[in-house]
Amino acid sequence: xxxxxxxxxxxxxxxxxxxxxxxxxxxxxxxxxxxxxxxxxxxxxxxxxxxxxxxxxxxxxxxxxxxxxxxxxxxx
Amino acid sequence: xxxxxxxxxxxxxxxxxxxxxxxxxxxxxxxxxxxxxxxxxxxxxxxxxxxxxxxxxxxxxxxxxxxxxxxxxxxxxxxxxxxxxxxxxxxxxxxxxxxxxxxxxxxxxxxxxxxxxxxxxxxxxxxxxxxxxxxxxxxxxxxxxxxxxxxxxxxxxxxxxxxxxxxxxxxxxxxxxxxxxxxxxxxxxxxxxxxxxxxxxxxxxxxxxxxxxxxxxxxxxxxxxxxxxxxxxxxxxxxxxxxxxxxxxxxxxxxxxxxxxxxxxxxxxxxxxxxxxxxxxxxxxxxxxxxxxxxxxxxxxxxxxxxxxxxxxxxxxxxxxxxxxxxxxxxxxxxxxxxxxxxxxxxxxxxxxxxxxxxxxxxxxxxxxxxxxxxxxxxxxxxxxxxxxxxxxxxxxxxxxxxxxxxxxxxxxxxxxxxxxxxxxxxxxxxxxxxxxxxxxxxxxxxxxxxxxxxxxxxxxxxxxxxx
Numbered sequence: 001x002x003x004x005x006x007x008x009x010x011x012x013x014x015x016x017x018x019x020x021x022x023x024x025x026x027x028x029x030x031x032x033x034x035x036x037x038x039x040x041x042x043x044x045x046x047x048x049x050x051x052x053x054x055x056x057x058x059x060x061x062x063x064x065x066x067x068x069x070x071x072x073x074x075x076x
Numbered sequence: 077x078x079x080x081x082x083x084x085x086x087x088x089x090x091x092x093x094x095x096x097x098x099x100x101x102x103x104x105x106x107x108x109x110x111x112x113x114x115x116x117x118x119x120x121x122x123x124x125x126x127x128x129x130x131x132x133x134x135x136x137x138x139x140x141x142x143x144x145x146x147x148x149x150x151x152x153x154x155x156x157x158x159x160x161x162x163x164x165x166x167x168x169x170x171x172x173x174x175x176x177x178x179x180x181x182x183x184x185x186x187x188x189x190x191x192x193x194x195x196x197x198x199x200x201x202x203x204x205x206x207x208x209x210x211x212x213x214x215x216x217x218x219x220x221x222x223x224x225x226x227x228x229x230x231x232x233x234x235x236x237x238x239x240x241x242x243x244x245x246x247x248x249x250x251x252x253x254x255x256x257x258x259x260x261x262x263x264x265x266x267x268x269x270x271x272x273x274x275x276x277x278x279x280x281x282x283x284x285x286x287x288x289x290x291x292x293x294x295x296x297x298x299x300x301x302x303x304x305x306x307x308x309x310x311x312x313x314x315x316x317x318x319x320x321x322x323x324x325x326x327x328x329x330x331x332x333x334x335x336x337x338x339x340x341x342x343x344x345x346x347x348x349x350x351x352x353x354x355x356x357x358x359x360x361x362x363x364x365x366x367x368x369x370x371x372x373x374x375x376x377x378x379x380x381x382x383x384x385x386x387x388x389x390x391x392x393x394x395x396x397x398x399x400x401x402x403x404x405x406x407x408x409x410x411x412x413x414x415x416x417x418x419x420x421x422x423x424x425x426x427x428x429x430x431x432x433x434x435x436x437x438x439x440x441x442x443x444x445x446x447x448x449x450x451x452x453x454x455x456x457x458x459x460x461x462x463x464x465x466x467x468x469x470x471x472x473x474x475x476x477x478x479x480x481x482x483x484x485x486x487x488x489x490x491x492x493x494x495x496x497x498x499x500x501x502x503x504x505x506x507x508x509x510x511x512x513x514x515x516x517x518x519x520x521x522x523x524x525x526x527x528x529x530x531x532x533x534x535x536x537x538x539x540x541x542x543x544x
Contacts, residue, residue, distance in 0.1 A: 010288055014295060029303040030292030031232035031265075036307075037292075038284055038323060039316035049310040 002040065009037040009044045012051065086439040090197075093217040094152075102160055103138060105152030106217065113220045114154065122188035130207065131181060133214045134159035156216065162393040162420070163372065164446045167201040167237065168257035169422040169430060171405040172245050172333040173412075174211075175252070178204040179238040181211045183325050186228075190314055190321075195222040199230030201237040201262075202440075208417030209408060225308030228317045232293075235285055236262030239324070243268065243286065246331040247279060251401055253423055260434055265290040281327040335402060353530040357486075358386060360528055360537050361453065364484055365390040374449040374481070376426055377457035381407040381419065387453065388418045395449075399425035426457070427465035444479065452476065454485040456494070456535075462509050463498045469508045470517045477521030482541045487514050492534035511536065 013033055036043035036050075048055065084095035092110035096103040106114055114137070117123050126132040138155040167175055178201060189195055196218045203215035240263035241252030248271065255263060269290035276282050296303070361383050370391040375384040378396035380403065388394045396419055398404050407421045424430060424443060433440040454476065462469050476483055488495055489511065490504075515538075518524055522540025529536045 006284060006288075014291065028229065028232060029299050029301070030294070030296035031235075031289060032227040032229070032303050032307060033296060034284075034289055034292045035227050035231060035316055035320055036312070037288060038320045040319055042313070042319070043316050046307070046310045046312055046316070050306060 005040055005044055006037055009047055012044075012047055012055075013037065085436070086434065086441070088435075090217060100160065102158040104156045104158060104217070106154045106156060108153045110217045111153045113217065114156065116221055117194065117216070117219045120189075120192045120194065122192055126185065126188060130210050130212060131185065133161070133205070133212050133216065135216050158214065158216070161205040161212070161214065162207060163395050164441065165206060165420065165422055166256075166430065166440055167241070168253045168255075169424055170253075171401060171408050171421070171423060172242070172252075173405055174206070174408055174421075175201065175238065176242055176328060176331060177412075178211050179234075179242065179328050180325065181213060182234065182238065183321055183328070185213055186321055187318070187325075189219060190222065190318055193222045193224075193314075194219050195228065195317075196220075196230055199234035199237065201256075206420055208419055209412040209415070209421075210417055222314060223308075224314070225312050226304060227307055227312055228320065231320070232265070232289070233262070234324070235265065235268075235289060239281070239285060239328070240265075240268040242328065242331050243281065244271070245333050247272070247276060247282075249333070249335060253401070257430070257433070260440065265293050280330060281323075284323075285327075333405065353532050353535065356528065356530055357455070357537065358383070360526075360539070361386050361455075361484060364451070364526075364539050371450045372447050373451045373453070374479075375453040375455075377455065377460065378407065378421070378453075379403045379456075381410070381421065383453055383455055384419050384421075387451070388416075391418070391451070394419045395447075396421045397424040397426070399423065399427075427461060427467055448479055449481045452479060452481040452483050454483060455537075456486055456488060458485065458514075459488040459492075459495050459498060459509075463495065463502075463506055469514060473514075473517040473521060477542070480542050480544075483522055483539070485518070485538050485540075487511060487536045487538070489534045489536075492532070495534075 013036070036047050039046070082097045084097065087093075087095035090110075092107040094105045096105065118137070123132065127134055135156050135158050138157045167178070170178070181204060182196075182199060182201075186196055197220050198215075198218055200215070203213055203218060204211050205214050206212065237256070241256060244250050244252050244255070244263065250271075252263075265286065268286050272282055272286055277287060365387045368390075370387070371393070373387050373391040373394045375381070375387065375394060375396040378384050378398050379400065381396050384394050384396040384407075396404075396407065398407075398421075401423055404421045404423050411419055411421065429443040430440070432438065432442045432445070458469070458472065461467050461472050476485075490496075490499070490509065515524075518538060518540060521543055522538075523543055524538055524540040526539040527536065528538075
């Protein structure tokens, strides 16, 4: 159950990244989000809340919001 | 009242507090914000408990009179005094188990703090110091009130300075000390990820803390989101931090450093000279140790620590150093079982001792700047320094003299079997390495009062007091 949660959480987070801007580097951001992956089911719930709209857009439901990106290719 | 305070030059990163020294006491000035956190901290239940257990450095608020000191007045809202650490050391001088125990201490502190809604601002391994083999956390202002919904901002630093070095040594048998000495920030997730293989992904902690962290760091480094506030809005709870802490605790507890024995770590079993000689040596050291009470003592090339122990009975504090990582690891574990608080084992190669590091070379001090010994033991070491490290004999005795220390030193002649091993595959270019010249050099800086040749005929002990 636990490895599965990690797998799903990581999958979700790594594939719903917005197109990188050329904003100032923030090396801490990734580590903070990783804590959700390591937080088990509770973490997964938070991830889904964070990316709910994006997730919906991916599967074609919901209003076409301005901030949904055309591609979901992760950075790297 | 008007004695001068000396600012700790390396204490500048946190703008809310600053360390000062005066008359041998350690003070810390606190800003208004830091004072608020201190008030919260001192009223928790865990704070006095952990202080009593020796896990937090003993700290109390100084009397307001301290604020009248011209150096401090007007700048700080309050002043704390801290217990003094007998001898400062750094993670790149610790053995594997020492770093492991420091990591576990850090996690324990986080656990205790979180239970009462506080957290640590950062996760630097440099915030742990030692009293003998007892790890103590010294950065009191690092404790702050936990704002509900915020993540553990110290996680990445914990990985860089504690976890990755331990993984490097546990999983790859690569010593972490040179890396930490070369990079004060520790090992980056991306670099740690580069040295793990695909097979390592199956080992505990690697997939999550290494691989995913490296990936996430890369993926999110240029994100426009305000991650902290987003997490708060999405319902991040401290529960998530606690879950992660438990995983880390479990992981670190399983990490061990298994390694084949090094050439010198069986020294005690194979010391290469008769038992009678060994007895004579112990007696010699014991007699010097008992001759007067000693403050700080250094045992250079301590190996198993036998002689450190003898001196420790008559000294305030002994710093036992050796370049052999395994010897220090074993010594530390033995001392830890005894809960020893008088001897600090450290990894240090005298031929390349810890230098000044960090901003302006002031943040991490060189070995000799952290405290000068009153007595130094230099047993079965000089042949390594001169014949292996190629340091001229006179330079070594001059260096010992510069410490201003009294000295017990053992000269090992070229006829000794241990020396024969060292010279086996080398051209003997060491004309300076002979007794007569050695005694000359020694006499220049030390008043030699005792000279004892051991029965084997290949080893001579000397005791000298520093000439001023």
